[in-house]
Amino acid sequence: MREGSLDAPTRHPLDWNNPDFYDLEKLDAEMRRVLDICHGCRRCFNLCDSFPRLFDLVDASPTGELDEVDSKDFKPIVDACTLCDLCYMTKCPYVPPHEFNLDFPHLMLRYRAAERHHGHKDAIGDQLSQTDRNGKLAGLVAPIANWASERGNALTRPVMEAVMDVHRDAELPKFNSKTLVARAKSEPSAVNRAAPAFGKRKAAIYATCFGNYNNPDIGIAAQKILAHNGVELRVEYPGCCGMPRLEQGDIADVAKKARVVAEAFSPLIDQGYDIVALVPSCALMLKFEWPLILPNDPLVKKLAQATFDISEYIVDIAKKDGLAPGLKPLEGGVTLHLACHARAQNMGAKATEMMKLIPDMKQGESLAVIERCAGHGGSWGVRKEFFEVGMKVGKPVMRAAVKENKAHIASECPLAGLHIRQGMEREGKDKDGFVLPPKAEHPVELFAKAYGLL
Numbered sequence: 001m002r003e004g005s006l007d008a009p010t011r012h013p014l015d016w017n018n019p020d021f022y023d024l025e026k027l028d029a030e031m032r033r034v035l036d037i038c039h040g041c042r043r044c045f046n047l048c049d050s051f052p053r054l055f056d057l058v059d060a061s062p063t064g065e066l067d068e069v070d071s072k073d074f075k076p077i078v079d080a081c082t083l084c085d086l087c088y089m090t091k092c093p094y095v096p097p098h099e100f101n102l103d104f105p106h107l108m109l110r111y112r113a114a115e116r117h118h119g120h121k122d123a124i125g126d127q128l129s130q131t132d133r134n135g136k137l138a139g140l141v142a143p144i145a146n147w148a149s150e151r152g153n154a155l156t157r158p159v160m161e162a163v164m165d166v167h168r169d170a171e172l173p174k175f176n177s178k179t180l181v182a183r184a185k186s187e188p189s190a191v192n193r194a195a196p197a198f199g200k201r202k203a204a205i206y207a208t209c210f211g212n213y214n215n216p217d218i219g220i221a222a223q224k225i226l227a228h229n230g231v232e233l234r235v236e237y238p239g240c241c242g243m244p245r246l247e248q249g250d251i252a253d254v255a256k257k258a259r260v261v262a263e264a265f266s267p268l269i270d271q272g273y274d275i276v277a278l279v280p281s282c283a284l285m286l287k288f289e290w291p292l293i294l295p296n297d298p299l300v301k302k303l304a305q306a307t308f309d310i311s312e313y314i315v316d317i318a319k320k321d322g323l324a325p326g327l328k329p330l331e332g333g334v335t336l337h338l339a340c341h342a343r344a345q346n347m348g349a350k351a352t353e354m355m356k357l358i359p360d361m362k363q364g365e366s367l368a369v370i371e372r373c374a375g376h377g378g379s380w381g382v383r384k385e386f387f388e389v390g391m392k393v394g395k396p397v398m399r400a401a402v403k404e405n406k407a408h409i410a411s412e413c414p415l416a417g418l419h420i421r422q423g424m425e426r427e428g429k430d431k432d433g434f435v436l437p438p439k440a441e442h443p444v445e446l447f448a449k450a451y452g453l454l
């Protein structure tokens with residue numbers, strides 16, 4: 001829910017094919033217009049590091065106004081934005097249809113796209129954001145890649161920091177030698193099977209790059225829950241949604257990926273399949289960002305309308321069809337972090353609703369819910385320059401999770417989960433009685449556990 005306005009926020013298509021989008025004078029004029037409104041408003045002071053950077057800059061200028069700030073100093077503000085969308089979705093009263101027509105995250109995106117257009121590319125960011133290529137290569141040598149990327153590896157991590165700009169202390173996701181799609185083919189008991197007689201739904205699980213290459217267990221948990229509930233299943237991975245490329249300002253590449261994935265899913269949607277994304281950032285791309293990048297593409301529109309976030313889909317089954325029996329209480333309680341990109345889907349707190357379907361799971365008792373940005377921001381949060389910034393932004397989340405001291409820590413965003421658990425390790429190390437959960441989990445993994453399916 002957004003503060004201060006009764007109108008539902010809307011968003012204009014990204015005008016990325018218009019040369020004005022990349023015109024540096026026009027961009028600067030728009031930056032000054034928007035940053036001045038933000039300086040007068042300041043509601044977003046504690047959401048991330050972008051706004052404090054802006055406000056400090058203005059406060060340090062001779063007049064205390066934006067007109068004394070040099071435009072070259074805007075770049076650190078843009079660099080600190082993770083495109084989490086929270087300012088747009090939860091705070092800003094000036095988003096369309098308001099006449100100020102303010103869309104801070106998309107302005108940050110435009111700035112990065114313009115930098116790119118004028119030849120200022122982030123070469124390392126470009127490499128880190130090639131998730132399909134990196135996932136395939138690392139999967140071929142998964143044990144070695146996982147050994148090399150292990151936090152605390154004194155041999156490899158300083159080299160990775162020097163060569164790849166990946167902070168030596170950042171927790172990195174693991175790679176798997178067997179992708180989710182490969183597991184789905186070799187373990188057909190859980191997928192690609194005909195629905196039981198009571199089943200009415202058909203779903204294609206969109207594996208997502210993280211679910212396919214890094215943590216197939218999330219997809220396996222989702223499959224088992226949906227199969228148990230009589231959903232006819234497929235697991236598909238036509239390619240990455242392009243969120244990491246969006247962070248790099250490469251809108252043309254995102255558009256290319258959108259066309260490929262939308263074309264691949266189109267025949268399945270025609271056959272009645274719902275498309276279910278395992279990671280909120282990817283669901284957000286399919287539902288909202290792609291239609292703003294390709295507003296006239298009918299297949300992108302069709303895919304947006306057929307897409308569900310995994311928690312949203314399970315709650316939808318519970319509400320409309322009723323859940324299959326078998327859920328049992330989970331021991332030890334759960335601290336649940338709601339991902340920014342789940343909140344940005346404007347669908348309500350579906351992960352909270354899903355967890356509350358588990359017997360004895362009561363918010364404020366066995367279930368602690370944290371609705372605040374964890375500060376990770378994809379590949380941004382592992383970079384040398386930004387890792388500690390991300391830790392600072394996420395500190396209130398990590399402190400709250402340590403205070404809750406539950407047996408499970410879960411986030412809908414798997415990268416945020418790793419980041420939060422690492423912060424809990426730091427924050428909780430001297431706290432008596434605090435026990436660090438052995439791993440960060442996706443809420444569907446906990447739901448599958450409550451069903452006794454894992």
Ligand code: SF4
Nearest residue numbers: 048081082084085087
């Ligand atoms: S999108 Fe997120 S990170 Fe970017 S400015 Fe808004 S709140 Fe900050």
Ligand code: SF4
Nearest residue numbers: 038041042043044092
């Ligand atoms: S994004 Fe909107 S709510 Fe946030 S500081 Fe700027 S004007 Fe205020």
